[in-house]
Amino acid sequence: MEEKRDPENGRLSVPAELTDSLVAVAHRLADAARRETLALFRSPDLNPVNKLAQGFDPVTEADRASERAMREILARERPEDAILGEEYGASPGTSGLTWILDPIDGTRAFMAGAPSWGVLIAVADAQGPIYGIVDQPHLDERFEGGFDRALLTGRGNTQALASRRGVALAQATLMTTYPEVGDADERARFDRVASRVRLTRYGLDCYAYALLAAGHVDLVIEAGLQSYDVAAPIAVIEAAGGVVTDWTGGPAHHGGRILAAGSPELHAAALELLAGPFAAD
Amino acid sequence: MEEKRDPENGRLSVPAELTDSLVAVAHRLADAARRETLALFRSPDLNPVNKLAQGFDPVTEADRASERAMREILARERPEDAILGEEYGASPGTSGLTWILDPIDGTRAFMAGAPSWGVLIAVADAQGPIYGIVDQPHLDERFEGGFDRALLTGRGNTQALASRRGVALAQATLMTTYPEVGDADERARFDRVASRVRLTRYGLDCYAYALLAAGHVDLVIEAGLQSYDVAAPIAVIEAAGGVVTDWTGGPAHHGGRILAAGSPELHAAALELLAGPFAAD
Numbered sequence: 011m012e013e014k015r016d017p018e019n020g021r022l023s024v025p026a027e028l029t030d031s032l033v034a035v036a037h038r039l040a041d042a043a044r045r046e047t048l049a050l051f052r053s054p055d056l057n058p059v060n061k062l063a064q065g066f067d068p069v070t071e072a073d074r075a076s077e078r079a080m081r082e083i084l085a086r087e088r089p090e091d092a093i094l095g096e097e098y099g100a101s102p103g104t105s106g107l108t109w110i111l112d113p114i115d116g117t118r119a120f121m122a123g124a125p126s127w128g129v130l131i132a133v134a135d136a137q138g139p140i141y142g143i144v145d146q147p148h149l150d151e152r153f154e155g156g157f158d159r160a161l162l163t164g165r166g167n168t169q170a171l172a173s174r175r176g177v178a179l180a181q182a183t184l185m186t187t188y189p190e191v192g193d194a195d196e197r198a199r200f201d202r203v204a205s206r207v208r209l210t211r212y213g214l215d216c217y218a219y220a221l222l223a224a225g226h227v228d229l230v231i232e233a234g235l236q237s238y239d240v241a242a243p244i245a246v247i248e249a250a251g252g253v254v255t256d257w258t259g260g261p262a263h264h265g266g267r268i269l270a271a272g273s274p275e276l277h278a279a280a281l282e283l284l285a286g287p288f289a290a291d
Numbered sequence: 292m293e294e295k296r297d298p299e300n301g302r303l304s305v306p307a308e309l310t311d312s313l314v315a316v317a318h319r320l321a322d323a324a325r326r327e328t329l330a331l332f333r334s335p336d337l338n339p340v341n342k343l344a345q346g347f348d349p350v351t352e353a354d355r356a357s358e359r360a361m362r363e364i365l366a367r368e369r370p371e372d373a374i375l376g377e378e379y380g381a382s383p384g385t386s387g388l389t390w391i392l393d394p395i396d397g398t399r400a401f402m403a404g405a406p407s408w409g410v411l412i413a414v415a416d417a418q419g420p421i422y423g424i425v426d427q428p429h430l431d432e433r434f435e436g437g438f439d440r441a442l443l444t445g446r447g448n449t450q451a452l453a454s455r456r457g458v459a460l461a462q463a464t465l466m467t468t469y470p471e472v473g474d475a476d477e478r479a480r481f482d483r484v485a486s487r488v489r490l491t492r493y494g495l496d497c498y499a500y501a502l503l504a505a506g507h508v509d510l511v512i513e514a515g516l517q518s519y520d521v522a523a524p525i526a527v528i529e530a531a532g533g534v535v536t537d538w539t540g541g542p543a544h545h546g547g548r549i550l551a552a553g554s555p556e557l558h559a560a561a562l563e564l565l566a567g568p569f570a571a572d
Contacts, residue, residue, distance in 0.1 A: 121464065122464050122466070122490065122507055123502045124502065183402065183403050189493060212493040213493040
């Protein structure tokens with residue numbers, strides 16, 4: 011890639027002909043992942059395998075086949091880019107761009123037949139994600155953001171994504187996947203926010219971030235995430251007008267403790283309740 | 292209705308020409324509710340109103356419009372039947388049959404844009420539900436059970452529903468909507484089961500029961516339900532081969548504490564962990 015940087019933030023500036031090509035490749039990845047995941051969604055042949063000796067962290071052939079299909083496309087079409095995938099790890103590149111892939115975010119939901127799992131695809135430079143897709147194949151809903159676009163495509167139409175603004179904490183809808191959130195300290199901080207909002211809901215995996223980008227949910231707060239869990243949601247939410255940071259207000263794209271909000275004001279209100287030195291750090 | 296009773300269980304026996312007509316009416320109700328709910332799902336005009344002075348029990352114009360549309364059809368086509376609806380209460384009838392309607396089960400999910408809400412429609416005699424529909428309009432998935440049928444219709448096809456058999460407790464997937472489940476005693480009993488299963492998931496409202504009937508989830512355990520929350524799920528799950536009782540093994544159709552299982556063996560295993568005198572009773 012030509013080495014041009016934005017004078018304001020020092021980020022690589024991606025020329026328009028390259029952004030169009032990256033978007034087209036990202037959609038081809040999402041299409042391929044859709045085929046592989048839907049072939050096994052709700053199938054009795056799914057056979058999840060536990061990745062952990064202690065506890066339960068399932069992986070299925072659907073996760074692996076989905077990531078392999080995406081890697082094959084990238085090997086052919088973007089051989090100079092690096093890849094970081096949940097199932098097959100890191101592959102180096104020379105372009106300064108990295109594809110960050112979670113072939114099934116929410117494997118537990120996938121196993122249970124619940125359509126809150128998604129395929130996460132992001133393109134990142136050294137400063138973080140610059141474009142992302144959150145795809146829900148069973149619902150035919152594809153959320154994408156970056157390169158000046160923020161769109162929900164599927165079910166026969168395309169609409170602009172915009173996060174909800176002007177919602178006070180007391181009127182907000184908050185989501186997280188696991189009721190325990192994280193360790194006891196993280197849970198206690200989460201509860202400070204949960205006790206102040208109108209509605210708290212659980213269990214939606216990456217789909218919660220998609221709903222935030224679409225303006226239906228106001229806050230998503232989680233802990234213990236990996237970079238491949240958040241890279242695509244960050245790109246989509248930021249493009250839709252929302253804010254994603256860690257619980258100190260710093261960058262979120264390395265994972266860890268995530269605070270996503272529909273507006274800067276709501277982000278600030280939640281951040282105040284989450285902040286302070288952490289027991290685990 | 293002609294007063295014929297099954298000699299084995301004393302239940303009203305419904306002649307075939309009547310069952311066909313009841314099924315047709317139930318689908319017309321579900322179609323009408325679909326129109327009303329989808330018109331407001333993910334709409335910025337939803338404006339939920341709190342039904343409670345303390346706490347948050349939302350109702351929306353979508354709930355009310357959905358129930359009104361169903362009641363209009365019943366007034367025209369089944370004027371002799373009783374109705375019990377979440378939003379507009381009980382209307383008497385003379386036929387011995389009652390339509391039990393929850394126009395939106397999972398209003399909180401509906402508000403948050405999450406497709407785990409559903410429209411619940413059941414036909415009951417004095418002994419409980421004899422036929423039911425669990426409809427998820429956004430997914431175009433309609434689960435129905437009773438009168439010797441157990442079907443999932445939508446997305447271009449129809450398939451038989453069958454709950455999953457031969458799953459031991461240690462391999463089971465368990466669902467409930469609220470992490471707190473109920474009071475502390477109910478939560479502790481739930482946790483006894485949760486600590487023994489492979490996977491516990493939260494937040495799916497009536498859709499959890501539908502996934503159980505379809506063989507993707509093995510156990511659903513909840514407390515504090517109303518009759519209109521469970522009548523349709525009971526009909527669908529029993530038709531698909533599952534078992535639904537309260538936490539003492541007694542009838543579940545009046546609501547309260549619900550245990551639904553994919554097989555009699557798994558039901559027995561979970562019941563043993565839930566049973567015993569209750570703190571609140």
